[in-house]
Amino acid sequence: MTHHCPPGDDWTDALWLAVHLPRLPLEAWRATLPEALRRAEPPRPLVLMAGHHVSHVDATAAACGIRVGMRRATAMALAADLLPGAADAVRDAAALQTLVHAALAFTPAVTLEGDATVLLEVGSCLRLFGGLAALVQRLREAIAAAAPLGHRLQLAAAPTPLGAALLARWSPAGRGDLLHGAHVAQRPALARLLDRAPLALLAGGCEHREALQGMGLHTLGDLRALPRAGLARRFGEGLLDELDRALGCRADPRRWCEPPEHFDTRLELFALAESTERVLPAAAVLLARLVAWARARHGRIGAFTLVMRHEPRHGAVDRSMPASELRVELAEPALDPAHLQLLLRERLARVQLVAPTLELRLHCSQLVIGPPPDGELFPTRQGEQQGLLRLLERLRARLGDEGVQRLVPLADHRPEHAGCVVPALGGPSAAGGPALRARRAVRVAMGGAEGRAGGSGVGRSAAAVSSASASADAVSPLPLPLPLPLPLHRPAWLLPEPLPLAVQGALPLLDGRQVQLVSGPERIEAGWWDGGLAARDYFIGQADDGSLLWLWRGRLPTAPGEAQWFLQGRFA
Numbered sequence: 063m064t065h066h067c068p069p070g071d072d073w074t075d076a077l078w079l080a081v082h083l084p085r086l087p088l089e090a091w092r093a094t095l096p097e098a099l100r101r102a103e104p105p106r107p108l109v110l111m112a113g114h115h116v117s118h119v120d121a122t123a124a125a126c127g128i129r130v131g132m133r134r135a136t137a138m139a140l141a142a143d144l145l146p147g148a149a150d151a152v153r154d155a156a157a158l159q160t161l162v163h164a165a166l167a168f169t170p171a172v173t174l175e176g177d178a179t180v181l182l183e184v185g186s187c188l189r190l191f192g193g194l195a196a197l198v199q200r201l202r203e204a205i206a207a208a209a210p211l212g213h214r215l216q217l218a219a220a221p222t223p224l225g226a227a228l229l230a231r232w233s234p235a236g237r238g239d240l241l242h243g244a245h246v247a248q249r250p251a252l253a254r255l256l257d258r259a260p261l262a263l264l265a266g267g268c269e270h271r272e273a274l275q276g277m278g279l280h281t282l283g284d285l286r287a288l289p290r291a292g293l294a295r296r297f298g299e300g301l302l303d304e305l306d307r308a309l310g311c312r313a314d315p316r317r318w319c320e321p322p323e324h325f326d327t328r329l330e331l332f333a334l335a336e337s338t339e340r341v342l343p344a345a346a347v348l349l350a351r352l353v354a355w356a357r358a359r360h361g362r363i364g365a366f367t368l369v370m371r372h373e374p375r376h377g378a379v380d381r382s383m384p385a386s387e388l389r390v391e392l393a394e395p396a397l398d399p400a401h402l403q404l405l406l407r408e409r410l411a412r413v414q415l416v417a418p419t420l421e422l423r424l425h426c427s428q429l430v431i432g433p434p435p436d437g438e439l440f441p442t443r444q445g446e447q448q449g450l451l452r453l454l455e456r457l458r459a460r461l462g463d464e465g466v467q468r469l470v471p472l473a474d475h476r477p478e479h480a481g482c483v484v485p486a487l488g489g490p491s492a493a494g495g496p497a498l499r500a501r502r503a504v505r506v507a508m509g510g511a512e513g514r515a516g517g518s519g520v521g522r523s524a525a526a527v528s529s530a531s532a533s534a535d536a537v538s539p540l541p542l543p544l545p546l547p548l549p550l551h552r553p554a555w556l557l558p559e560p561l562p563l564a565v566q567g568a569l570p571l572l573d574g575r576q577v578q579l580v581s582g583p584e585r586i587e588a589g590w591w592d593g594g595l596a597a598r599d600y601f602i603g604q605a606d607d608g609s610l611l612w613l614w615r616g617r618l619p620t621a622p623g624e625a626q627w628f629l630q631g632r633f634a
Contacts, residue, residue, distance in 0.1 A: 077185035077247065079198070080226035081161065081205070082216040082233075086178045087118050090157035091147045093211050094332040097343045099145065100211070107141045110149045117149050147332065151177075156327050157209070160351045162319045164208040166358035168201060173316040175227040181316070183223070194219065194245075207399065208354035210346060218244040223316060224308040225252050228263045249310045256308060257283030264308075266301030273297070321358040325366075325426040327351060334373060334418035338410035341370065341419055342403070345410075348424040349402045356429060362395030364428040368406065372417035383417050393455050395430040408459035454486050475588040476596045477556055477630055553612045553631035560614070560628035570603070570613060570627035577603040577611060587617075600630070609633070 083089070087110055092100060099106065107123035109116050116132045126141040138144055154177065161180050165172045168191070171183035184197060191197040198217065205213060218229035229244035234255065246252045259282050261267035261274055267285075273296075279285055282305065285293070294302060306312035329348055335341045345368060356363050368390070372383040390405050457466045466486040474480050563570040563577075570577050582601030589596045598614040605611060610633035616626055 076183060076221055077188070077194075078220055078223045078226040079182045079184045079194075079201075080175070080218045080220070080223075080230035081165070081180045081182070081201070082218075082227070082230035083158070083161070083178045083180075083213050084216060084231075085118070085120070085214050086157060087149060087154050088120050089209075089211065089213050090153050091150070091332075093157070093347045094147075094153075094329060094344065095145075096331075096333050096335075096340060099332075100343075106143050106145050108145050108147070109137060110147050112149045150330075153330070154178075156329075156351075160208050160354050161205055161213070163321055163351070163354040163358035164204040165201065166319065166321060167204060167354075167360075168197065170318065172319045173223065174319065175224065179227045179230060181223045181227060184219075204354075204357075208350050210350050210399075220244070220246050220252050221249050222252065222308060222310040223314055224304070225249075225256065225310065228256065228259060228308055232259050232263055234258070253286075253309050257281060257286065261285060264301065264304050266297065266304050270297050270301065321355055323427075325352055325355045325424070328421060328423045330421045331419065334420065336415070336418045338413055338415060341410060341415075341422065342407060344422050345406055345424070346399070346403050348422060349406065350399050352424055352426055353397055353399045353402070355426075356397055359429060359431065361429040361431040362397050363392065363402065363426060364395045364430050365389065365391040366402070366424060366426040366428075369423040369425065370415070370419045371421040371423070372415070373420055375417070386413065386416065386419075388413065390459065405455055405459045411460065412462070458486065475586050476594070477552075478560075479589070479594070553610075553633045555634070556612075556631040557629065560630050563613070563627040563629055565627055570615075570629075572605055572611070572629065575606045577605055577613065579613075580604050580610075583615075585617075586614075602633075 088108060091110060092108065105122050107126050107128065108120040109123050109128060110118040111134055114134050116128060116130055116134070116137050119128050119130060123137075123141060123144065126144075128137045128140055128144075134146065137146070158174070158178065158180070162172055162174070165180055165182050169182050169184060169187050171186075173181045175181055182201075184194070188194055188197060191200060202215070205215065216230045216233045218226050218233070220226035220229055225246075229246075229252075232244070234244050244255060246255055261279060261282060261284075262271060263282070267274065274280075274285070279288075285301075285305065290302060303312060307314040327348060329344050331344055335344070348368075349366075352363065352366060366389075368388045370386040370388075372385065374383055388406070388409050390402075390409055392405070396402070454466060464485065467483050468486045469481050470484050471481050472479060563572060564574075565571065566576055569579065579601050580603060583599035584601075585599050587595075587597045595618075597617040599617060600612065600614045603611045603613045611629060612631040612633065614628055614630055616628075
């Protein structure tokens with residue numbers, strides 16, 4: 063008697079894509095190995111141990127005769143160069159979560175089946191990617207970018223989530239050229255294909271394996287041919303419910319995966335990293351996972367922090383070692399793993415490890431949500447151009463935050479206050495807008511304050527400006543300068559402080575020689591609001607060697623012997 067789906071069940075257009083990772087524990091542990099061990103030729107056999115027994119073997123270890131369940135001593139006897147590692151469910155879950163993040167960049171309908179299978183509902187988004195084959199190709203590329211050390215993938219597509227997961231785990235050969243795995247689009251075809259599958263694919267089939275084999279049942283088709291009521295009395299409803307969900311005869315609600323708000327993951331190293339160069343390969347794995355998380359949240363990375371936990375000190379009362387922390391900030395949010403690795407490499411080159419490193423932790427909470435600045439709907443590596451900002455990021459990573467600076471103009475007529483120096487990659491507020499002006503305003507004394515601003519002469523209050531202007535003509539008269547044919551206004555170089563100049567007659571002297579005035583005056587009267595009054599007439603002068611100078615003469619009365627002329631800058 064053949065078991066059929068209940069009548070009245072509607073057909074849907076759902077299509078589920080399953081990505082199964084049969085070697086996930088080994089591949090996740092391999093990411094912790096030093097680069098020299100990963101690239102060893104010939105490859106060394108790798109196994110994972112659960113207690114004193116082998117739980118996972120790679121192809122090289124299997125070729126040496128090592129099998130799952132074998133004792134550690136026996137495995138070591140079969141392969142003297144064996145690399146044993148400890149099974150770690152937390153490490154495996156972190157690696158699987160990375161694949162979930164890679165899948166979330168394609169569809170929000172992503173869920174898990176077991177501890178090694180990722181499921182995507184792709185029926186509703188196939189038209190966005192040009193069909194199933196194109197989507198699978200892009201998904202493979204995304205997984206390869208998120209896991210640069212590679213994963214063995216078994217893929218399958220089916221109209222039910224559990225059906226797709228079973229096909230991916232079974233991986234029947236010779237079907238589905240598009241996926242290199244099983245691909246069925248309708249439930250009758252799914253039922254015919256699953257009838258050939260072994261009972262061990264079902265969790266209930268593994269639980270009752272001996273009893274089912276004793277009854278001569280080996281495939282799902284053998285199970286479906288028996289009366290349902292008798293099977294339910296003998297094995298319970300769980301086995302049949304699982305089969306019904308796989309065939310689409312019973313509802314199979316799923317809980318969707320969501321990326322966390324903040325990225326925080328760890329990676330324990332197989333061997334101590336005694337230099338920053340040995341830290342980089344493991345850090346590259348974490349950065350790839352970071353990028354996958356950012357893509358899943360449809361954002362770009364603005365900054366991240368790498369924390370290195372070190373080996374405890376031997377022989378000391380307090381054996382703990384403080385962790386080393388490196389923060390990398392980007393001038394422009396990005397998603398390029400190669401660029402992130404380059405910045406981290408530059409920062410690590412300036413670091414001397416206080417002790418060998420045991421574990422790496424990567425944290426990121428600064429994510430810029432939204433499309434990239436170039437307006438691309440789907441960001442590409444070509445869209446993230448290597449421009450000036452990338453260069454500044456590398457220089458800052460190599461030289462430090464204060465090693466690269468820039469000039470920022472300020473709204474002030476006084477040349478010494480018309481700009482300030484800020485970090486090259488600092489925000490606009492660092493230019494000294496309201497905050498800097500507030501600090502300057504502290505010097506102001508209401509009702510008249512006196513001070514000196516960078517050699518600019520005696521400061522005056524606002525009330526003194528009018529009286530100073532009235533005496534502006536008290537200074538020595540000047541010969542009328544000839545107009546300069548070149549449109550010069552401001553020099554390229556300003557002196558740190560105005561240089562006082564001697565005067566012969568009405569003209570200033572530079573190095574004992576008279577300066578010829580060729581342009582001016584340009585009158586500047588500002589700073590009355592902060593006690594740094596500047597009342598000056600600016601001129602362009604020419605030295606005897608032909609160089610052009612930027613000079614100014616104070617318009618306020620000065621004490622006997624004080625300089626009236628100053629050199630402010632030089633033209634190129």
